[in-house]
Amino acid sequence: MSSQIPDTLKYAKTHEWVKVDGDTATMGITDHAQAELTELVFVELPAVGRKLQAGEACAVVESVKTASDIYSPVTGEVIEVNESLADEPGAVNTDPYNEGWFFKVRMSDTAALNDLLSAADYKALIGE
């Protein structure tokens, strides 16, 4: 089964996606990731104001059976989180690239973006 991999986004090897808009990065997890995790029952997001390094574990998603760490694909400060995931964690499964967004970061170091994959490279990574 092939998953959605929008061309306009960048991807981390750990299955997070990033939408870059000036110095703001919005991130979430990919369609491939949500399918692997199965239906989420809880999403734990970082606090607004937290400073993150690219690659740092910063969020946790829980399915019925397991908890999994989510890693920040960018370096910067968390400026906004998706509060609606508290009531609707399933939005990550049904709409991983829009309604299921996790948080936004004001990037302090855009160099980390160079380590991210294009849609084509991510597609190759997951073997689709």
Added chain:
Amino acid sequence: MEQPLKKTSLYDRHVAHGGKMVPFGGWDMPVQYSSIKDEHLAVRKHGGLFDICHMGEFKVSGSSAKAFLNHLLTNNVEKLQPGDGQYTLMCQASGGVVDDLYLYCLEEPDVYLLIVNASRLEDDWQWMLDALSKSTFQPSDVTCENLSDQLGAIAVQGPKVRSWIDTCFSSVTSDQAIASVSQLKKNQIAAFQFENQQIWVGGTGYTGEDGFEIVAPNEIIPAIWDTLLSKGHVGCIQPAGLGARDTLRTEMCYPLYGHELTTETSPIEAGLGFFVDLEKGDFLGRSALAAQKEQGVARRCVAFQMTGRSAPPRPEYAVLSDEGEPIGTVTSGTSSPSLNNGIGMAYVNKPFAKPGQSIAIEIRGRSFPAEIVKKPIYRKA
């Protein structure tokens, strides 16, 4: 070198149905097909089919079979008439649990069937043989057979199952006491026929719903599965995986070996004293268990529910008092599909082990409020 995972005779069907296969007790088993939540709710509303071929089956027979089993197990085998089953446990001298299991007294004189956990199969078999050799029973009077490789099992559970199950099996003789599967009461077992082979069906389950467990030779298990799916279509039957099996049993507060029961826990601590008959005479673990019953135990297994929004509780999370002191450990925990809330079981220090007691669960360094509740956590409306 690691052993490859074993596959049941239903493996191909699980994969074809979209099963997500994961290792469990050395077997490659479906944790879910579509979603754990959907499969769980399907069992509670209509019916679900579980592959339980990985479980173990032992046959114990002979003129001293009953006496030996009464020495080996905690519950009283004398209570069983032919066609009756009981939940029971095997304990060490310390009172620690070797396994929990079901014991059935079959119609054939002096023949018993034991259904044991997949993860404990080898340990149980060795334990049983060892207990027999150390006992005063004559080897000629007790025959133990491990039929786990020959026999498989399927659980069919849900409120609609009894309405269509008779279309799948026929009686062996026209005058047998229980003539149809739907006549089986809880814990009863009887022989039935499927495609000219004899099978056993028990009125048992691990979900809290009405239902049955079918034990049959492995060669006909796939045909039985297919028949249950097709005849059960009228009752909305669907395959359900181990993930749903776990959420269903957690809602009912049924113990799972390796979690609520280990060699370091006793049935008394686990709240299973009802299945330990101290009056029946001596049995393995009796004196330790009698002492525990008399003196009390320091910790008890309780059920709890999260009282605020939180991540699900999980095994090994710490249980804290309102003051933040550690008072226990979670043994099973999940997000309950029926209640849409975090639930679980835990061992807590005796003073706190009462329904209504407020506690907290430590999840990733933060504490979240919860409350001890009566068992079972899930009750039908």
